[in-house]
Amino acid sequence: MLRTLDKRQKGGGASSTIEAAQVKAKSQVEVKPVEKVQPIRKEPPVEKVAPVPRQEPQRQVPRQQPATSNKRAPIEDQLPPDYGRIVWITDPVDGFSAARIIDISKSGFTLTPLDTEDTVARRYEEVFSSEDDPRKSSYVANILISINPYQTIDGFYSTSKIKEYRGKSLGQKEPHIYAIADKSYREMKRNRKSQSIIVSGESGAGKTESQKAVLRYLCENWGAEAGPIQQRLLETNPILEAFGNAKTLRNNNSSRFGKFVQIHFANNGTVSGGFVSHYLLETSRICRQSSGERNYHIFYQLIAGSSPELFKYLSLGQPHCFNMYFLILNTFSVDNFL
């Protein structure tokens, strides 16, 4: 970098001297004609100066062109991104009501409640994201705060979304877990140091899904040459979840163990491997579960899907058999896991 700067300084000095030389050359040209002007005055060709004004309008023409091209941009593109968004606002009678943002200022929002044609003003802290608003994330410095939407949002984790966030700084696009993954990758490449992403939250907050999204982002962007390694990394999740996840009152697919996932990169920045370590598995769940909860998914999956040979080999029985009592203490079937 220093060398580059040095070169730039030298270059700058050289260009400034060239400019100085041009100025001197002009002044010399002007001085000399002053003495010889008298004989030249008689010559009508002095009118040849005319080309000079011709150049000025030529310069003005291209200035007008970008102005016309700006007009072509749709007006919607120039509006703030929150314009038209439906949100919840505080309401003195109902507590909260849905409204549409029609203006944004330093002091807050101007909105139109959906059930009236009135216009109301609200401060920023009195406006909340609505259920229909797919944007469930925000930043605090370089920390992503996200809310579990409990629904599939079209395109939110799509391949095109992955491409959108590649190489983008935090804040350049709307908050997303992909932006965090991209930042950590860029920091790793720039500083040549390992990076950590800590995913934290209460049970059911969406930690497992977020971690899977990070893995997918890194593998899809920089795992092309890794081939089977990339696939194997992504396929570890169903196996780990079968043995370590269970239905709880708060989450049908709750991880009952801590997970430390490492993704290794080669010097050229491509995914070269990975390692998943686990700790603190809730072993007591095998023998006993709270009311409304289940044992680990793998037991139910084996009973539901194993071949007759495997079924016999593992001495499995139907859930109501005596040796399977630890499975039927509570709910037996959970959507998507049997």
Ligand SMILES: Nc1ncnc2c1ncn2[C@@H]1O[C@H](COP(=O)(O)OP(=O)(O)OP(=O)(O)O)[C@@H](O)[C@H]1O
């Ligand atoms: N980004 C998301 N989009 C859609 N649904 C989600 C998302 N994140 C989580 N969910 C839903 O919420 C459920 C719980 O999420 P997840 O298992 O990731 O929570 P968790 O924080 O890991 O919980 P636990 O600590 O109990 O393991 C998921 O099974 C899924 O149905």
